[in-house]
Amino acid sequence: MRLADRLMRALTDPSFQVEVERADLSQISDEELGSLLPAAYRVGRSSTPSMMTARSAIQDLGRERQPRYTPDACRRMFEALVAQREARNRADLTLGAGSLLRCTGPWPDVFGPARTLTEFLLEKDDMNQPYALLAVAGLAGGTVLRAVAERLCRSEGPIALDETGTITGLAPAERALLSEIDRARSLTSPPPLADAWQRLAGVPAYAAFARRALQAAADRADAIQAGKIPYRADKAFTEREVVALGHAARVALLRDEPWLPALLDRLLPGIAVAPTAAKTLPSQALLYEVVRAGQDFPTPELVTAVRTVRTVVRHAGVPRQLDRMLKRVEAALAERTDVALRLPTLGFGDDGVLRREAGGYAAVVTVAETAGLTWEKDGRPLRGAPAPVRRDHGDLVKELRDLVKRVGVQLGTLARALEGGFTVDAVHPYGWWRAELVGHPIARAVVRRLVWEIEVAPGEWRAVLPGAGNLPDAPDDASVRLWHPIRSEPGTVRAWRDLLTERRIRQPFKQAFREIYLLTPAEEETRVYSNRFAGHLVHYRRMFALFRARGWASGLLGPWDGGDEDEAVRTLAAGQWQARFGHALADWEGDHELAATDRVRFARRVEGAFREVPLAEVPPLVFSEAMRDVDLFVGVTSIAADPDWTDRGEDRHAAYRRTAAFGELAESARARRDALERILPRLKIADRCSLDGRFLVVRGDLRTYKIHLGSANILMEPDDTYLCIVPSPRRSGGTVFLPFEDDRLSLILSKALLLAADTTITDDTILHQIKRGA
Known part of the structure; x- marks a missing residue:
């Protein structure tokens, strides 16, 4: 008897029993599930234990899968x-x-x-x-x-x-x-149908309602600001209206309506700032609902509008909440590459420069790695905004400073969108890419510092750095995509890393030095899960914040019912794949909330629902990018990388810390080592430094030091005594060129520069440790 038939009999025949716990429910097809669910919902609370067990199993399956129902x-x-x-x-x-x-x-x-x-x-x-x-x-x-x-x-x-x-x-x-x-x-209910919003957005009557509703909301906000409607904090719209407007916003954002940006520029300030001096809002609920709509269907214009509103909100807690929500919006924008790369020129010339005259002075806004504002007089640069300009043209000064901030936001959003497009394997037409990205006065500041691949012949891709010129001849409809090191030979990757370092090109995100995570023999053995990052002890709140920053969704752990474990989930590849990172509460000591990391699993969307798959079936780029995030979570938040943890003495976690603080290098630390190989010869302390396995070895005058390339922890020769140096904002790598942003690499270099000149150290706590065993 088939499993579906046995389960149907278990749901309808009190005398029949089946061991549901041992059954492989993945054998149940979506059509069989659709037939079983009505029978499961007929099982009453007074039924036999066997019927209740079968009912729970089928209902649980119905929440995870997409059942298909016959008319019957x-x-x-x-x-x-x-x-x-x-x-x-x-x-x-x-x-x-x-x-x-x-x-x-x-x-x-x-x-x-x-x-x-x-x-x-x-x-x-x-x-x-x-x-x-x-x-x-x-x-x-x-x-x-x-x-x-x-x-x-x-x-x-x-x-x-x-x-x-x-x-x-x-x-x-x-x-x-x-x-x-x-x-x-x-x-x-089962998961929502994957195309439900798309189908609704295609209904003309509802699309027309969406425009009417948002227009009416903006008109009401204007009336409140003008005093035509009495102001009541967060009462501008009813609860049902907020829900309806959320639907309208999602439909308009999904359709990418041309009228929407101007309307949002009206609506959002109108609901975010009271018409009086009060710190309350006309509708905090609607403000958050619009931003949540942006998490589902983001646009660059929405991001800019929300960031603008964030600067004028008076309520103390709202900007912080908007910041958290914007991280999710920008992470989602990376998956929507069809609109994410759209940038206005904002009046900048083809050279990436905007000039404005003011009382005999010239304001110059230049877009390089970021936007900057300078002032000139008769072609001579000035140190800052001249006093006459500040006095007589205050509005212009404010406008230009706001423009610099806005361009900075747009450059950051563009960089995150491009980076997020890796798992989508986003491809663009060559003609559009050359004109709208490489030639764009603002976008080119990001685009020209990245390596791209152009399909010059079917299946033949040529990697180029647009900032170096010499773009190949290719038809306008040829495909262009971001280069990723996982698709290249090691020699090619080394060549790009050498070129970027030689030309001192700092990429907007780690590309040439990007970590690569390939399936290991151990993961082939475990088949459906990876233990690569399991068994670490991490600062939970820090890791939870990183989840949000990197677009992973997770419930908050804590000492309450159901709060002992969870999975952080990230959806990748335009919603087709999910990565799941298990973690559990390990310790709760006041401010030291520790979590233990567990397995990483992957699921693929099948007919609207996610189903777990073997790791070997995950696209290599999706696997690598997800594991890169998990490596970041562990590397940044592990107690092994926390210098303050040594002050706690030999606690019950000391054994883990000793092992992890100086253990084998993860991929992120290997990329750090590769960068150091190129950076060290250029430093004034080059003759005092060498790379030895997991360590950067620094020869001082008092002792020799080994800095771990993963944790940045330090051992002193000859007896491997631990040296604790708590990072200080005043200690940094100075003006050392780094080809990518990496706080841990900066910390390692700052420690190396300090220890190479250990006779000049004035910090007594450091000197005492060094001289104690010298």
């Missing part, structure tokens, strides 16, 4: 919801609407069950699933649909009323889409 299974799901209503005095309509959207054939006639369910919720005045309720009510006829619409429109505000009216005029399948994307969907 759809009908049975509605009948199960009616039975559920009778037994549990509730009805989960999202399951019914969702089954129809996943139906493999013509929709069945569910007029009777739909009417029963709708009238039941109307009688209870249960409006907790408004969009599912509208979808199911429409199946019960126009009279029932109008009754639901009238009930939903009570005191919900005109924008919510407009959305409800729009929905009632849609086709049944279009109404069901609103149930699919509703945040109030039940915890028992």
Whole structure:
């Protein structure tokens, strides 16, 4: 008997038992799951333990997968919801609407069950699933649909009323889409359909509502600012209106509507700043909802608008929250390369320079690695803004300083978008790339410092550095993509690293020196998970902050129910792959919240749901980029790299710290070593330094020191005594050129420069340690 048949019998026959715990539920097809779910939802609380176990297993599977329902299974799901209503005095309509959207054939006639369910919720005045309720009510006829619409429109505000009216005029399948994307969907529903928003955005009536709604919101914000509507903190819109406007914003952002940027420039300041001197907001809820919409469908213009608003908000906590949210928006923007690379010229000339005259003086804004503002008089540079200009042209000075900040934001956003495009393997037409990126007065500051590949013949890619000139002749429709070292031979990678170092080109993100993570024999053995970064002790709060900064989603661990372990999840390759990094609470000592790292797993999107796959099936670039993040999490937050941890003495974590602080080098540390091989010969202390395995060895006059290239911890010869140097803002690598930004590399160099001249050290705590065993 097939597993699906055994499970169906276990759900319907109290005398039949199956060992669900030992069953391989991955054998269940999506169609079989769609048949089993209605039977699972018919199992009542008074059923046998075996039936309850089977019900839980199938329902759990239904939350993870995308079931496919035959018309008969759809009908049975509605009948199960009616039975559920009778037994549990509730009805989960999202399951019914969702089954129809996943139906493999013509929709069945569910007029009777739909009417029963709708009238039941109307009688209870249960409006907790408004969009599912509208979808199911429409199946019960126009009279029932109008009754639901009238009930939903009570005191919900005109924008919510407009959305409800729009929905009632849609086709049944279009109404069901609103149930699919509703945040109030039940915890028992399957993951939303991957194309639900795209399908909704393609409905002309709803796209028209989106524009009306956002325009009405901006008009209301203007009226509040003008005093035409009395101001009440965070009461500018009802709760239902905020939800409706969130839908409208997502549809407009997804459609990349040309009218949206100007409207956001009106709306966001209007809802973020009180018309009085109060530090409250007209609608904090809507501000956050628009930014959340940007996390789903970001645009560069939205990022700029939110960053602009962040500077004017008076509420102390809002800028911090916006900063956290913007990190997720920018991470998502990297996955949307079709709009992420769009930059305005902002009045800059082809040479990347903007000049403005003011009272005989000239302001010059130049875009190089970043934007900078300088002032001139008759062609001679000045140290700063002249006093007459500050006095008579204050608005211009402020405008130009704001422009510099805005360009800096755009350059950072562009760099993050390009870097994030690695896992998408984004490809651009050569003609567009040459004109709109390489030739763009602002974008070129980022683009020309990166290595690119141009397909000069089918399957033949030529790597170029646009800043060096000599672009090859290629047709405008030839493909261009960012070069990644994982696609090149080691000799080619070394050549690019040598060139960048020789020409002192600092890349906007680590590209030529980028770490590469290939599948290891141990990972081939474990097959579906990697233990490469398991078993480390890390500062949990620091790692949690890095999760957010790098676009990983994770619940917060803590000493509460269910807070002992979690997985951080990052979605890559335009939503087709997921990486999952397990971690668990290991210790809770006041400010020292420690987590233990665990396995890394990967899942692929299959028919709208993610399914775990063997590591060998993960595209090498996706695998490498995800593991690079995990290496960063461990390397930055491990207690082995924390010099303050030594002050705690021999605690129960000392053994781990001793092993990890001076252990084998991870890929990030190997890239650091490769950079040092090129940097050290150029330093004034070159004759005192050498690389020896895992260490940078520095010869001082008092002792010889070994700096670990992973943790930056120091051992002193001859007896490998530990030397603790707590980083200070005043100690740095100075003006040493680094081909990429790396705080740990800067720290290693600053320690090397300090220890090479150890007789000049004046810090007593350092000197005492050095001289104690010298």
